[in-house]
Amino acid sequence: MLLNHRQSSLSFHAELYNMIPEHHILKRVNKHVDFSFIYDLVKDSYCTYYGRPANEPEILFRLLFIQFLYGLSDERVIEDTQVNLAYKWFLGLNPEEPLPNASQLSRFRRHRLGVNKIEKVLEHIVKQCVDKGLIKSTALILDSTHTLANATKDKPLDVLKKAANRIIRSVKKQHRKLYQKLPKFPKLEGTEQEQAKQLLHYLSDLTDQVQEKLPDAEGSLKEKIDIAKQIVEDERLLTNKGISSAIDPDARFGRKSKNKSFYGYKNHIAMTEEEIITSVHVTPGNEDDGKQLKKLVNNTKEQELPIKEVLADTAYSAKENLTYLQEKVIVASIPLNPAVYGTREDNHFQYDKENDEVICPAGHSSIRKAKTGKKGQGTNQVLTFYFDTNLCHLCPLREGCYKGTKEKTYSISIKSEEHQQQMRYLTSDEYKSRKGIRNRIEHKNAELKNVHGLIRAKYRGQFGMQIQAILTAFVVNAKRMIKLEKALFSS
Ligand code: SF4
Secondary structure (H helix, E strand, O other): OEOOOOOOOOOHHHHHHHHOOOOOHHHHHHHHOOOOHHHHHHHHHOOOOOOOOEOOHHHHHHHHHHHHHHOOOHHHHHHHHHHOHHHHHHHOOOOOOOOOOHHHHHHHHHHHHHHHHHHHHHHHHHHHHHHOOOOOOOEEEEEEEEEEOOOOOOOHHHHHHHHHHHHHHHHHHHOHHHHHHOOOOOOOOOOHHHHHHHHHHHHHHHHHHHHHHOOOOOHHHHHHHHHHHHHHHOOOHHHOOOOOOOOOOOOEEEEOOOOOEEEEEEEEEEEEOOOOEEEEEEEEOOOOOHHHHHHHHHHHHHOOOOOOEEEOOHHHOOHHHHHHHHHOOOEEEOOOOHHHHOOOOOOOOEEEOOOOEEEOOOOOEOOEEEEEOOOOOOOOEEEEEEEOHHHHHHOOOOOOOOOOOOOEEEEEEEOOHHHHHHHHHHOOHHHHHHHHHHHHHHHHHHHHHHHOOOOEOOOOHHHHHHHHHHHHHHHHHHHHHHHHHHHHHHO
16 A cells, blocks of 8 residues: 655644754755656555555655655664654654654665666656756766676675575574585695586586575575676686675776776766766676767767767777767767777878888888788777888897887877767867867766765665766755755856
């Protein structure tokens, strides 16, 4: 059963709410943001006639808002709301009224909102911004920011051990009789690789047996069985490139920069020039940023926001992205990757157009060339020029140029028509006046991570991470909406 009205009759104790200052952030959020959409969004996930009365979805969603605004856990937000007048006022409850318990918050996030509806939550706040005339730009800024997993990275042997032990412990706790019949943990022998193979067979056998005996397993045991199955089926596990945690199987290693890596997820973000986030897509940390461009642009376009320009860094400059943007008549304010541009550290090599050869820093011409890569496959073809290594052996400039290998080569990327066109745009005054706008998303990333906790995953798995990223974006959008509306009225 679902209640659809917030408590409206004020009690004697509600006088206390007069103590909350007008400029309190929750008072301003309450004034500017409409939370009523949440009822229609989740109502079909409730039983209309049966079941005990459900807490009103808006109260639960407002609790999630407080949670992500202040970076609180499920338990902490309930504890704090019990004694914080502003929090309780924000929920629309009287001071003496009881609160939902913490477990209801997790159920609301995972089962009522779920992975499909959570995206709609962000769309609703974007729509409110559009309806209020706060989004006027037609540019979209793209970037990604990382989140550290709420788990450590383990070697394959440890992943398998932990996955097996988690199932065994759960069965021992809940099904004592079955526990005694389970296959015993094997005595591991040989190299680490061989031990991992033995454990892989054991985990597969253990998972099959538990599933066969407990086909209706639910809750945490089901989750552990599902993860174990994922681990067993992961072909890359033993090569150290697959699942690296028995607790969070979706997290992966990714690169922050040339020398820095992280273990976790990437949040791919699209934001308007007014700094309203329109789309967030979470992937494991090893996913390529550039491949998310289409999804982010399409998600934003589906919200009926006209996009005429995309600003992003070199990671988004792949030929297929440029082609896609050209087709959609969207200006790509995206610098090209240096590999495409030809700006290499060893650019003392010069291409001689007349003779179709390359002259090396010592003044020698290449002796032959070869073309690699195929046309029309999304990447540029490469021309490789070969030099006479007899000359290299005697060359005074060989240090840093020639390492004594069988061949000395120099490669040049053959620029596609899209890349040549892009290079011309990148020298224009129009691009120069626009490129600085891209930096705005850096501040937004810092706010998401440092102020609202997106630096570390609160939940496990890609789905949990998507929920966290979107609720954080909702909070950040609400704050921005207040600022934009204030600026609109004071102008
Ligand atoms: S090492 Fe070979 S390629 Fe490099 S500058 Fe000398 S001759 Fe030219």
